[in-house]
Amino acid sequence: MNRRRKSPEETRASLVEATVKLILGQGFAATRVDEICREAGVTKGAFFHHFASKEDIGKAAIDWWGRMGDRVYSPAWSDDGRDPLTRLNQMLEIMHSFTERPDPCVCVVGMMSQEYGQTDTPYRECCQQELDNWTKQVAKLLAEAKKKHRPGTRFDPLTVANFLNSLWQGSMLIAKTQGQPRLIQDNLAIARSYLLTLFPGQADRLRHRKPKTKLNQTS
Amino acid sequence: MNRRRKSPEETRASLVEATVKLILGQGFAATRVDEICREAGVTKGAFFHHFASKEDIGKAAIDWWGRMGDRVYSPAWSDDGRDPLTRLNQMLEIMHSFTERPDPCVCVVGMMSQEYGQTDTPYRECCQQELDNWTKQVAKLLAEAKKKHRPGTRFDPLTVANFLNSLWQGSMLIAKTQGQPRLIQDNLAIARSYLLTLFPGQADRLRHRKPKTKLNQTS
């Protein structure tokens, strides 16, 4: 029998990905090491060879999620010379696209923040870092937009970025309990309409491309 | 020694309140029955006399939180003939007041929704009910306001109520990881400004009474 069925990197990756999957579904505290091993198709020997503890893989899962986020958002976040509002709009499109995937729209950082946000565990700092990363990227876009287009109202980019982050996390929280991503899409539409009040006259740049869901329907 | 130190109702209540406290700090999955007993100052015998299982007290904690919410929000939610926008504004004031308390601004329903929103546990349905209750109350206020004041934009009361709920839950989630409630206050200010776009000209009704934190400061 071939004992080493794949490269150690693949084994490690499959363990982290299994952890991410389980966190998304039931949180980290409720996730057992044995469960992670079963999901990854390896034994505990492999687990504790690659990770010193359960805590260790928890931190790895947060980091993995953060790096994946960087990749997914990079088309909007990376400064390629396009208008910052166009890029902000693209970010909202990317967020919208999450709701159209087969798997539920949930977030590892949101889960871990909720579970450990008030504890002394290292997860707290890890989550804070990832949330901070997201917020800073969005704040940068908003600051650039503010410089380029004279905003209609005074606003602090970081405050608005925090608002978008809160709305995003809260949307996923409520939507998953309701079992339908529609609420997230509606909230993204409201976020758009709010951003439009900050940048009046930029409706063309901040318009949702695929109008599957109408914003603010019914009178 | 007096074995029965207080009434059984008090014992039961202290167990539920201890559970609520522990959930708020570390979530329910990470909370041990022994911990609840220690916090409540009773033994396991008392616990399992009043509650059939850990799951049982989990549901009781959600319900307890929901009923407390009803009481706290009742000044704004109960129809006393005042203008619906005034009452909506009062609700935002109440939410703001949570951020000024000594204990961190967190929510049992938010915690449990995050932990069990995608599971088959009975918690999911309990949380859904409480979230639904909150949303329906807010939607009612918005619907009444819509009837009384001609809104500036078309909007669905339930959609906007869900937006406020999402923002509220997300704010608590992010703020507790950051360790400061300021973010929540800023988000409430943004919520106000958004509601003002729905009801233009009602700035006097939707203004924050204690202007400790300015909305959208810095240019």
Place this chain on the structure above:
DNA sequence: TGTTACATACCAACTAGTTTGAATGAATCG
């Protein structure tokens, strides 16, 4: 005197982490 409301001691199942050893492949040596 019977029922309620617990306290105490206990247990079976589970959980994170350990130990031991074997299969593997790469490096080293004859």
Place this chain on the structure above:
DNA sequence: CGATTCATTCAAACTAGTTGGTATGTAACA
């Protein structure tokens, strides 16, 4: 080029501590 060494990578069995829950006895009240 083939044999040998050796660290890496993991499987399987095991362990100490924890956890939800139970069995039993008893003090207080009605």
